[in-house]
Amino acid sequence: ELKVEQNPLFLSMQEGKNYTIYCNYSTTSDRLYWYRQDPGKSLESLFVLLSNGAVKQEGRLMASLDTKARLSTLHITAAVHDLSATYFCAVLKTSGSRLTFGEGTQLTVNP
Amino acid sequence: KAGVTQTPRYLIKTRGQQVTLSCSPISGHRSVSWYQQTPGQGLQFLFEYFSETQRNKGNFPGRFSGRQFSNSRSEMNVSTLELGDSALYLCASSLASGTSSGNTIYFGEGSWLTVV
Numbered sequence: 001e002l003k004v005e006q007n008p009l010f011l012s013m014q015e016g017k018n019y020t021i022y023c024n025y026s027t028t029s030d031r032l033y034w035y036r037q038d039p040g041k042s043l044e045s046l047f048v049l050l051s052n053g054a055v056k057q058e059g060r061l062m063a064s065l066d067t068k069a070r071l072s073t074l075h076i077t078a079a080v081h082d083l084s085a086t087y088f089c090a091v092l093k094t095s096g097s098r099l100t101f102g103e104g105t106q107l108t109v110n111p
Numbered sequence: 112k113a114g115v116t117q118t119p120r121y122l123i124k125t126r127g128q129q130v131t132l133s134c135s136p137i138s139g140h141r142s143v144s145w146y147q148q149t150p151g152q153g154l155q156f157l158f159e160y161f162s163e164t165q166r167n168k169g170n171f172p173g174r175f176s177g178r179q180f181s182n183s184r185s186e187m188n189v190s191t192l193e194l195g196d197s198a199l200y201l202c203a204s205s206l207a208s209g210t211s212s213g214n215t216i217y218f219g220e221g222s223w224l225t226v227v
Contacts, residue, residue, distance in 0.1 A: 101154040
């Protein structure tokens with residue numbers, strides 16, 4: 001059974017600081033997704049990582065994928081309050097479109 | 112283009128009743144998946160439909176069922192509601208199914224179900 005683990009689960013950081021969220025998964029997969037969820041809202045797609053070594057950046061967020069280590073990271077650079085949200089990683093099974101999600105990382109950026 | 116549309120957005124039901132939730136995927140998308148989100152269990156996969164066929168099913172009891180129509184719209188039904196069914200039900204839409212597509216999977220705003 002595919003398992004996806006994120007850490008940390010809770011992250012409180014100061015504006016302007018950098019931090020990384022880690023996403024480990026248990027079995028081989030070549031597709032990893034990062035989503036953002038604001039309270040009471042749906043999931044907003046951030047990144048789709050398709051292959052080993054993939055790196056994508058959007059604004060202050062950068063995601064990478066190491067399929068050999070079964071690890072993805074979401075790096076936050078110079079955090080701002082607007083980044084406060086819950087971030088989920090999800091792994092796609094090789095058949096179908098079934099996503100297995102991590103527990104989510106609740107990020108709070110303090111002024 | 113229009114996103115994934117889910118209806119109703121909010122509903123309250125009584126234990127023992129049944130509920131039907133609807134999802135209209137992004138135009139041209141043929142794969143629709145359903146997820147349940149609760150504070151205790153997180154995001155859990157319910158089922159996936161592609162071209163009117165169920166391709167995957169999660170570990171949920173038979174009270175949870177779904178279907179997909181020829182226009183790719185999908186419905187999910189929960190019968191004999193229990194208090195534990197209270198959750199946010201999310202529909203996801205993608206162009207195709209499987210890793211060969213490499214497509215983004217888009218989520219709707221969700222249907223908030225409260226069972227009392």
